[in-house]
Amino acid sequence: MNNRISRFVLLLSVLTTSLSAQVPLYQNPDAPIEERVEDALNRMTLEEKVALCHAQSKFSSAGVPRLGIPEVWMSDGPHGVRHEFEWNTWNYAGWTNDSITAFPALTALAATWNPDMAALYGKSIGEEARYREKDVLLGPGVNIYRTPLNGRNFEYMGEDPYLAGVMAVPYVKELQKNGVAACVKHFALNNQEQWRGTVDVEVSDRALYEIYLPAFKKAIVEGGAWGVMGAYNKYRGQHCCHNARLLNDILRGEWGFDGCVITDWGGAHDTKEAALNGLDIEMGSYTNGLTSDNSLGYNRYYLADPYLEMLKKGELPMSSVDAKARNILRLIFRTSLDRDKPYGSLCTKEHYDAAKAIGDESxxxxxxxxxxxxxxxxxxxxxxxxxxxxxxxxxxxxxxxxxxxxxxxxxxxxxxxxxxxxxxxxxxxxxxxxxxxxxxxxxxxxxxxxxxxxxxxxxxxxxxxxxxxxxxxxxxxxxxxxxxxxxxxxxxxxxxxxxxxxxxxxxxxxxxxxxxxxxxxxxxxxxxxxxxxxxxxxxxxxxxxGKVNPSGKLPYSFPVKLSDCAAHTYGEGAYPGIDAGREADNSLTDYQRNVGVSPREEYKEDILVGYRWHDTKKIPALFSFGHGLSYTSFEYGKSLLSAKEMDEKGSIKVTVPITNTGTKSGKEVVQLYLGDPKCSVLRPLKELKHFAKVAVAPGETVQVEFVITPDDLKFYDEASRQWVAEPGVFNVYIGASSADIRCKHSFKYLSGL
The missing domain is CATH 3.40.50.1700 (Glycoside hydrolase family 3 C-terminal domain)
Structure with a gap:
């Protein structure tokens, strides 16, 4: 009997050891994600790796069924989880259980000037996306409001990169706590819809880094976004969905992005560029992004059979597909294979309350x-x-x-x-x-x-x-x-x-x-x-x-007339772009014209976007950036600077008392701008660097504090490709809007180059 027991125990021990040795790391939630990624990658065939890199339906890309690795399911959009579509058409699926909470558009979120509202937004929409079993939510959008004619401005967060970035970070963080990846879009320079698939944008490096990239960087570096969507347009002759400078040099090289780059639907145009220039998942090819269907089959995508064939022939390196597969597997382990993710919820009282609170403040x-x-x-x-x-x-x-x-x-x-x-x-x-x-x-x-x-x-x-x-x-x-x-x-x-x-x-x-x-x-x-x-x-x-006291502030300027807007000052070459040898025809959409022809567009206003233009060129806006009234009144008391000088290792604290002098409780957005009046390069009269939204009861005084650091003083130097601050005097403007300045100070910066 004892022998039989001993043999059974030995057999059980061997069997247990054998089974545990065969448990793949990608199934072990306690193993580090990078180990799980590498283990899964080593088990995959070349065909399985390529299959990860392109769509298998209108809103999903393939997993690896043989290894138990699930598909990636995506959904529009940044202010509500979109209804379901048929597998391979733009027809509604006709489900009866895909109704959702419609949250305010992101331009409304920006108008709250309240990061707490952004966190509430991300949490709430993330819960709805998780309940609907989505792995990637295609948002938030942080492209810059360059012209009031842009048909998609309502999906973005205004004209100022600092405001957009500050609001994007808590949205992304809270969304992703639900096991749903943010896919920050549209990277980059997608600032118009006219000819969006063909327009070739020329912009200075300084404007790129100071205006059009900071909100993306904040969402990725500070927010930790797991996904980025490429833009339709071109930048310096190359489509943004496989643009070497944007994706390889800046996104992954300078910012260290380890997430997944996904095309906008129909945004890929070349297999070799897509393979080598930082793209991971190709969606919606052979469509115009919204209305046409793919009759050619998903195996015809640029990153499908054409990619596989070039890899097998040695025309493209195997390292390219391994890099893509790693990024996609990392996304999957962060989302659908995260066993700790919550269950989510849909159309709850809490979500309706969140939508109402955001709307009230916007x-x-x-x-x-x-x-x-x-x-x-x-x-x-x-x-x-x-x-x-x-x-x-x-x-x-x-x-x-x-x-x-x-x-x-x-x-x-x-x-x-x-x-x-x-x-x-x-x-x-x-x-x-x-x-x-x-x-x-x-x-x-x-x-x-x-x-x-x-x-x-x-x-x-x-x-x-x-x-x-x-x-x-x-x-x-x-x-x-x-x-x-x-x-x-x-x-x-x-x-x-x-x-x-x-x-x-x-x-x-x-x-x-x-x-x-x-x-x-x-x-x-x-x-x-x-x-x-x-x-x-x-x-x-x-x-x-009057049940709610308004507290929203404009996230973009209202020009008196269109020609007062910087993008419309320099003719069609600056907006919407001009084809070589003939005038632009604004009556044609991208899909009515020859998509092989690229209108060229130069951002001639450079860094002077929105209030930067109105201030610097002394062109008053009808309503200025940051403007918004209340049913009560706020008095700005005497503001103080903690010092009159600052070096490159120091900081200055700014305090300003805000008193509610009216009869209603209200919220005020206190805005701090900085100006560099004497500089070796053109700088705007002032730029937003800090803001705070504070609730103040009638008769109450609230102390608002800001801390100015050397980073707040810097501009992007194109010669050195560095952010620099030149020594000299800087102006501090504190106000209720960019045009309603209540306090002004100056201090000296002692070093910087």
Whole structure:
């Protein structure tokens, strides 16, 4: 008996040792990720490695079924998890369980100027993406607002790289705590939709490093983003999705990025460049990114059979596919194979509360003659006018379209607050949201809607106008830029007609862009509102009524007219670009023209983007960057600097007391800008370097502190390819906006070169 037991124990021991020795590291969650990656890589065939590198459906790429390595599932977008599509078409899958919370657009998040809201946003949307079993969320977008005509500005976070970067970092961190990778986009210089797939951008190294790259760098280096999406456009003659300088030299070389580079859909154009220049996963080839289907099969992708064939022939090094496979495996181990990731949740009260809180803080009160907040007991009849008061603004817009479970419209929310005092008139029509073309509304229909609204306005005590832009083509919409800086669909004429019969007109326009306001001096108040999603109507109504005190600040400037914007000062060569030998034709989209021809575009304004241009060139904006009013008032007390001199190892603390001198609790965004008035290179009058959003009760004083370091003083020196600060005097500006400076100081920097 004892012998039999001993033999059994020995056999069990041998069997256990044998089995444990065969347990692959990639299945062991306790092993370091890099060991698991290398172990899995060593077990894969060449065909399996190549299969990782390209799509297998509209929104997934292959895993390694033989080794139990799962597929990678991706989803648009940065402000809501997109509905499901059929495997190989752009047709909706028709699921009944893919409705979600529509969060505010990222331009709304930027308008909060509140990193805590960015963290809440990332956490909430990450929980929804995890519940929907997504591994990669295609966002956030951090491209710079260069022109108010860019149809995709609403997906980004404004004109200032510091603001965009600070807001992106907590979004990325909290999103990825859910085991969902952020895919920061669109890298880089994707600052227009006109000709986005072909335009070849020329920009100075200084502008590249100071304006167009910092937000990406922060999201990657400080935020730890696991993914980056390449842009459609070209930079220095090479497509950004396989651009050697952007991906190899800067992203991986200078920033040490160890994540996964994914194309925008249809963004790959060459097998050799894709193999050698830093791209990992190719998505959507042989499509235009949104509307056409791939009839050639996924094995025809640049990083599919053509890549495999070149590897086998020795025309491309095996090290290239190993590098891609490592990056993709690392992504998989960080996401779908992370056994500690949470389960996620969908359309919860907490997510609706988060969307509401972000929306509340994003609304910007641009102008107010005292009519707001609107006290219902003062007015007998409230007329709401405008198509956006009832329109589902989650429809259209390209990849930003969403399928929300619930939507609160502005009209419904206003009726909830003010009851049967509210009457509605559409005022204008803009048709259904179409990708790539517009629905033309007969003029007689427009005239009739306008006449009806004006007739009702005569009988109303106050008018709330909810118009602006929408997600139609040539508005705030992917693939097309706006055609005009003015409001579309005859809205300027409609507003003029309304205010002519009733001066109590509150403008509550919804838009992801700045626009002209020829009627500004005639109306009573103006609110600037971005696309706020599920809870948007409630946020708008609560701000109008005063239940919420507005605290949003503009993340981009409002030029008086388009020619006041830097990108539109230097002719078509600076925007939208010109083909050699002939004039640019703005009526053609990328897909109507010969995509083999690349319009060339030079960023002639260089570093002077947005408020940097308005300040330095002394061209006043209609509403400045950082501007936003409140229903209370804030007094900036005497600010102090801890020192008058600073060396390259030192710092200066700046303190400023903020007192609420009004009768309502409110939040103020205190902004610190720095200027270098005497420098060997052109520098803007001032640049945003720090900000803080503080809540202040009536009569309360809050001390706000900032710390200025030598890094805040530096510019990118093209000759040395280094960030440098020259010794001399620097100016400190503290204010409520870039144009509303309340305190000014100076100090001397003693060293720097």
């Amino acid at each position: 609304i910007v009160l641009l102008y107010n003659n005292g009519i707001l907040p609107l006290q219902g007991d003062k007015y007998g009849k409230i007329l709401v006018v405008g198509d956006n008061a009832t329109r589902r603004l989650t429809d259209g817009g390209g990849s930003s379209e969403l399928k929300p479970k619930d939507m609160i419209s502005p009209l419904d929310a206003l009726r909830t607050l003010y009851g049967d005092k509210v009457e509605y008139a559409q005022g204008y029509a803009c048709g259904r949201p179409f990708f790539g073309h517009e629905e033309v509304i007969p003029q007689q229909v427009m005239d009739s809607l306008c006449a009806e609204a004006v007739a009702k306005a005569r009988q109303a005590d106050v008018i709330i106008y909810v118009g602006g832009l929408n997600k139609n083509a040539f508005q705030d919409c992917e693939s097309t830029d706006r055609k005009s800086y003015n409001l579309p669909f005859g809205q300027d004429e409609l507003i003029e007609a309304l205010v002519a019969v009733n001066p109590n007109l509150v403008i509550a326009n919804i838009s992801g862009n700045a626009y002209a306001m020829p009627w500004l001096k005639k109306v009573s108040a103006v609110l600037h509102i971005s696309y706020l999603g599920t809870m948007g109507g409630a946020s708008i109504a609560d701000v109008i009524s």
